Amino acid sequence: MKIFISADMEGISGVATNQQLKTNSEYQRFRKLMTADVNAAIEGAFNGGATEVVVADGHGNMSNILIEDLDPRARLVSGSNRVMCQLEGLDDTFDGIMFVGHHGREGGSDVTVISHTLAGICINEMKINGKVVGETEMNTLVAGAFGVPSIFISGDDAYVREVKETLPDVEAAVTKRAVDRFAAELLHPEVARAEIRSKAEAAVKKIKTFKPMTFEGPVTFDIELKGPQQAKMTTTLPTVELTGPKNIRFTCGDIVTAYKHMWGCAIIAMTATNGVLGSVNA
Ligand SMILES: [Zn+2]
Known part of the structure; x- marks a missing residue:
């Protein structure tokens, strides 16, 4: 049995501020x-019966996890x-996906620790076919296209409540209570890890x-970016339509293609924040 783990950092035991x-x-x-x-x-x-586990480091520069440990x-x-x-690395040979250390979406109704959607520097809100999504909901739809269900999440209490609106049966380990976007009431990491271990095993x-979340037909992303310079530069792609000064829309035939397209737009938007060639030795 193969399990895929998408690991982020904001919902990890002990994390309460961005500086960390x-x-x-501190990092x-x-x-x-x-x-x-x-x-x-x-x-x-x-412990629950997995025979193979692949972890994808998904925070920041995506090389945070210490391989030697x-x-x-x-x-x-x-x-x-x-x-x-x-x-990256997920395919239809996996039996389930877990989200470890994830976080609530930008602008969610509850205060969650270091809330954002994929890239805090450029994304205000992301909708898939009209529904506002956070990272876990979006990744769940992509995993669903590979026939892989979301089975476990860990993060702060508000993140868990947010995801359970979409995935009521997902096993969840709460690692902290969100006090503010940059404050939390923390469990000791050993206590939180015991919970992660037992809930992951139960999942x-x-x-x-668990059933994968699937849907048929084309997929439309509506993305509100933080700045007009970010939105405008994504229209270098002929598939992208500007629907407002900071708003873009595109449609793809399936969720996997649309996810890659979204990521392409995010890369352009991040790069465009301070001028596309400002930080590149081109
Ligand atoms: Zn992160």
């Missing part, structure tokens, strides 16, 4: 904590040049009860 996730001395501590939470999920997955039974997708973004044991 940047490249400084080195939090890379260890991230790796430990992921290890708890891997252990739970194997990772459970040696798992393989790690690391590095950011990925066509499939947080789901794999009942994996047959």
